[in-house]
Amino acid sequence: MIEAVGLTKQYGDKTAVYNLSFQVRPGAVTGFLGPNGSGKSTTMRMILGLDNPTAGHVTIGGYPYRRLPNAARQVGALLDAKAVHGGRSARNHLLSLAQLSGIPARRVDEVLGVVGLRDVARARSKGFSLGMGQRLGIAGALLGDPQVLLFDEPVNGLDPEGILWVRNLMKALAAEGRTVFVSSHLMSEMALTADHLIVIGRGQLLADMGVRDFIAANSAGFARVRTPDTEPQLREKLTSALTEAGGQVLPEQDGALRVTGLALPRISDLAHEADVRLWELSPHQASLEEAYMRMTQGAVDYRSTIDQRAGFQQPLPPGAQPPPVPGQGQPGWYAPPPPANPYAHPVPVPQAPPGLAPGPGAVPAPATAPTKPEDAR
């Protein structure tokens, strides 16, 4: 098990990770999600003893990484697939890693087979595609047959077949009882791969819960209701009637209303009682991807001036409040409170500490395998 307690990392006046506490349990794939620059790689580096926390601590099986007996056999990691000597063959690269950790050479051939690189084992890795490089990085992580595995963006550059392979590999490793911690930006991929999610934004914990609970909590349905455009007073009348009946009503960009907390037949009856004609009454399901984007939208450091999220999420009309982050105590219009479960607690977002402003840009990730327990920066 990996356990972080109050983990904080400060680079000068920049706070990369702030007061992060979580556990990653064996026998499950735990997805580590967050926007660019949210602190995922920094957290992974601290887990692997490559960076020192400014405050707090993180342990693997009860030990800080640097004090783990035979760490290379207990923990495997893919942090940066490009951190390979390009002049070496895949096999020689893995052989040198194996030698450093006292792992027999036959294990190298085994893992080359597992990741599907046996045919190109003697080719120089500098000719490798991004996907082949990822596979080589994953082979390095598997070399010591470790119980704890960390993968930073393992599906980067992989084609659909490769993505499916990684998904199945992660699940198989977890099914063997290993601890599997995988970072990604991709909610959709994590929804298919992970059993549990840890979501961070600007270095702080946003959610720590099972995928099913996350889906239940964040992809609630809503009704779209539209009154005649020609009679705006009907819209207001209906909004009051629905709100009085306990519904939550938000205006949509196109003039319709987004209603939660009331079933469709009840909305219809209330409209009838209020003598309001309807042009539309339809059921909708907020997607998990949308819920994740909304959850993290206040925690995005790097955003294009032509933001794809702008098209993905309808901008809120003037005066309307953005939805609350789940767990902040207010039931959101898209996110009812999650079910009570000790392992399913969305976490209140603390106030940003000083220095948590957007940074200068993403930094390159560190070296592949956790062979050198020294501060890499």
Ligand SMILES: Nc1ncnc2c1ncn2[C@@H]1O[C@H](COP(=O)(O)OP(=O)(O)OP(=O)(O)O)[C@@H](O)[C@H]1O
């Ligand atoms: N060595 C460093 N010096 C200064 N700032 C750093 C350093 N390493 C990371 N940061 C900053 O800390 C923040 C978190 O970076 P980190 O790479 O951990 O995020 P991430 O979630 O892994 O991002 P991405 O998804 O883009 O890989 C960023 O703002 C980054 O610029």
